[in-house]
Amino acid sequence: MLKYVIKTLWRHRTRTFLTVSGAAVAMFVFCFVGSVQEGLNRLSNGEDANRSLIVFQENRFCPTSSRLPQDYANQIGKIEGVADVMPIQVWTNNCRASLDIVVFNGADPEKIQQNRPLQLVEGDWQEFESRRDAAIVGKNVATRRGIKRGDQFSIGNISVNVAAIFESNVPAEENLIYTNLDFLQYTQGLDSAGLVTQHEVMLNNNADPDRVAREIDQALRAGPVATTTRRKGAFQASTLADLVDLIGFAHWLGFACVGLVLTLVATTTVMSVEDRMKEYAVLQTIGIRPLRTLRLVLTESTLLCLVGGLTGTGLALLALSLGGFAIGAEGTTIAFQPSIDLLFYGIVVSISLGVISGLVPAIQAATVPIVKALNQP
Amino acid sequence: MALVELRNVCKSFTKGDQTITPLDHVDLDIEAGDFVSLMGPSGTGKSTLLNLISGIDRVDEGSISVDGVGVTELSRGKLADWRAKHLGYIFQTHNLIPVLTTYENVELPTLLLRLSSAQRRQRVELALEAVGLTDRSNHYPSQLSGGQEQRVGIARAIVSHPQVVVADEPTGSLDTKTSEQIQILLQRLNQELDITLLMVTHDAEVAAIASRRLLLDEGKFVEQNTDTHLKSSG
Ligand SMILES: Nc1ncnc2c1ncn2[C@@H]1O[C@H](COP(=O)(O)OP(=O)(O)O)[C@@H](O)[C@H]1O
Ligand SMILES: [Mg+2]
Numbered sequence: 001m002l003k004y005v006i007k008t009l010w011r012h013r014t015r016t017f018l019t020v021s022g023a024a025v026a027m028f029v030f031c032f033v034g035s036v037q038e039g040l041n042r043l044s045n046g047e048d049a050n051r052s053l054i055v056f057q058e059n060r061f062c063p064t065s066s067r068l069p070q071d072y073a074n075q076i077g078k079i080e081g082v083a084d085v086m087p088i089q090v091w092t093n094n095c096r097a098s099l100d101i102v103v104f105n106g107a108d109p110e111k112i113q114q115n116r117p118l119q120l121v122e123g124d125w126q127e128f129e130s131r132r133d134a135a136i137v138g139k140n141v142a143t144r145r146g147i148k149r150g151d152q153f154s155i156g157n158i159s160v161n162v163a164a165i166f167e168s169n170v171p172a173e174e175n176l177i178y179t180n181l182d183f184l185q186y187t188q189g190l191d192s193a194g195l196v197t198q199h200e201v202m203l204n205n206n207a208d209p210d211r212v213a214r215e216i217d218q219a220l221r222a223g224p225v226a227t228t229t230r231r232k233g234a235f236q237a238s239t240l241a242d243l244v245d246l247i248g249f250a251h252w253l254g255f256a257c258v259g260l261v262l263t264l265v266a267t268t269t270v271m272s273v274e275d276r277m278k279e280y281a282v283l284q285t286i287g288i289r290p291l292r293t294l295r296l297v298l299t300e301s302t303l304l305c306l307v308g309g310l311t312g313t314g315l316a317l318l319a320l321s322l323g324g325f326a327i328g329a330e331g332t333t334i335a336f337q338p339s340i341d342l343l344f345y346g347i348v349v350s351i352s353l354g355v356i357s358g359l360v361p362a363i364q365a366a367t368v369p370i371v372k373a374l375n376q377p
Numbered sequence: 378m379a380l381v382e383l384r385n386v387c388k389s390f391t392k393g394d395q396t397i398t399p400l401d402h403v404d405l406d407i408e409a410g411d412f413v414s415l416m417g418p419s420g421t422g423k424s425t426l427l428n429l430i431s432g433i434d435r436v437d438e439g440s441i442s443v444d445g446v447g448v449t450e451l452s453r454g455k456l457a458d459w460r461a462k463h464l465g466y467i468f469q470t471h472n473l474i475p476v477l478t479t480y481e482n483v484e485l486p487t488l489l490l491r492l493s494s495a496q497r498r499q500r501v502e503l504a505l506e507a508v509g510l511t512d513r514s515n516h517y518p519s520q521l522s523g524g525q526e527q528r529v530g531i532a533r534a535i536v537s538h539p540q541v542v543v544a545d546e547p548t549g550s551l552d553t554k555t556s557e558q559i560q561i562l563l564q565r566l567n568q569e570l571d572i573t574l575l576m577v578t579h580d581a582e583v584a585a586i587a588s589r590r591l592l593l594d595e596g597k598f599v600e601q602n603t604d605t606h607l608k609s610s611g
Contacts, residue, residue, distance in 0.1 A: 001488060003477075003481065004474065004476065004477065004481075004485075007476040007477065008476050010476075011475070011476045278472070279472075279474060281433075282468075282472045282474070283474075283485075284433070284457055285431065285433055285460065285466050286460070286461070286466070286485060286486050286489075286533070287457050287458065287459075287460040287461025287462070287464075287486060287489050287537075288457060288461075288489065289454045289457040289458065290453055290454055290457065291454060370428075370433040370434070371428050371433055371434045374433075374468070374472070
């Protein structure tokens with residue numbers, strides 16, 4: 001019986017091909033949007049979103065404009081509940097929303113190794129620590145920019161020697177380039193000696209993040225620069241606020257794609273079934289049950305959706321894994337990554353859409369008035 | 378008990394404010410192994426009768442049973458199951474599935490039966506042999522002549538070894554020579570495979586090959602047992 005369905009689809013291959021392509025394009029966009037959404041969710045719900053704090057200069061947003069004394073770290077370290085403080089100098093090639101954002105984080109290599117979930121895939125920590133202009137580059141940036149270990153990578157006034165490429169289970173990390181703190185402080189020509197962009201505060205297991213944040217801001221109020229301290233998740237979400245709106249909008253785009261697949265496949269299936277009402281009457285006269293007729297049509301629409309959906313999802317995942325796409329603003333990035341969840345989601349959505357879009361024509365075929373349809377010329 | 382029994386069967390249609398009653402309280406018995414032909418002017422309800430016996434249309438009144446099964450009592454799904462096992466339908470315009478080959482068209486009804494693939498293959502091959510189309514197995518309907526298409530339609534109707542085969546003007550759209558081939562084929566199926574046949578035709582010569590001839594006139598059956606039109610099959 002599957003042979004009948006496939007041969008029927010093959011008979012109208014132009015129509016089948018167009019429908020499958022349409023479904024593929026729509027599912028491609030759907031998955032792409034899904035990966036952006038996933039990236040955003042990871043930022044605000046990730047492991048470290050609530051277990052570390054970011055101390056930033058009050059009322060500043062772009063990393064180039066936040067300048068905090070590096071020695072604030074000592075004061076912060078004394079506050080109860082603080083496990084560790086990592087002063088970070090941030091440099092980005094673009095403070096606005098951009099698809100090709102390059103973000104440098106300068107920090108103490110030892111602290112990076114302790115506090116960031118990184119695994120080097122090429123190169124070693126030793127080399128990073130020993131060379132002043134050494135950098136370790138996140139896999140995503142490396143893919144996007146074609147950077148390899150040993151390369152000299154230059155952007156703006158900065159030129160670094162790539163000591164290693166790293167992976168991370170936190171995809172946003174893979175969009176970063178880490179350098180030594182003092183290297184970034186001196187080379188950017190911003191006269192940042194003794195200043196950093198932000199302090200990242202690692203909390204003890206049972207410390208209340210909001211209390212610690214309040215105490216930090218209070219303690220530093222007496223210093224030369226006032227601060228705003230937020231949970232890392234909230235900090236990232238607020239830096240990306242404009243983008244979050246956009247992504248929310250893109251979410252609707254995803255739904256529109258679903259609607260598109262639905263109408264496309266439903267139209268094709270309705271056309272195909274209405275052309276063949278007599279054939280379904282013949283099949284039922286031969287002894288094919290109405291329920292089985294229903295299944296035949298559902299199989300047809302599901303096959304269309306599944307082939308299109310798998311193609312689109314597959315291409316989207318391929319593009320995501322090869323492209324190393326990321327969108328970012330003000331030094332924070334959202335990584336678009338392929339994931340098993342996306343694949344699973346793509347398959348489930350395709351199958352569901354196939355069944356739903358075939359439902360109306362399937363019922364038409366199952367309940368065909370046999371004699372009337374047989375009498376059609 | 379006869380194989381096919383119609384009791385008090387009534388069927389009427391309404392077209393606008395007009396009611397036509399092609400079958401008006403009719404009774405009919407068909408014995409197993411019979412070859413019955415049914416003639417009558419156009420629009421008298423011959424096709425309607427076949428459709429009622431096959432259960433693809435519903436009676437208004439009365440009952441029909443085939444080999445003790447109350448066809449008029451079954452649901453649409455159960456009727457489909459019953460047809461798959463016990464009834465073959467030969468259409469005037471063969472109604473083959475265009476995307477399937479000769480072999481696949483004939484195989485289709487056997488997919489609804491519990492058979493091993495070897496048994497299925499054997500049945501299909503036998504049916505194709507019976508209609509003389511073994512060498513056309515892989516042809517599509519569009520690659521066959523009208524007579525060949527009709528023979529595929531016949532093979533499809535007999536492949537499940539049904540108790541009854543109904544045929545609605547099986548030679549109606551064929552030329553005389555092809556029509557004769559089909560007549561001989563039907564007669565052989567009846568005599569050699571012992572298939573009970575009920576055939577509608579508007580052609581007296583075609584009707585003559587049957588062992589029992591009926592005329593449907595004004596809603597009633599009339600037996601036509603004068604042998605004046607009987608034609609030898611040789
Ligand atoms: N679905 C229907 N709706 C209305 N009238 C119908 C329908 N089916 C058949 N009829 C009418 O019933 C009569 C018998 O039809 P049919 O059995 O096809 O005749 P035959 O096969 O003897 O030519 C015709 O007058 C036809 O117009
Ligand atoms: Mg008729």
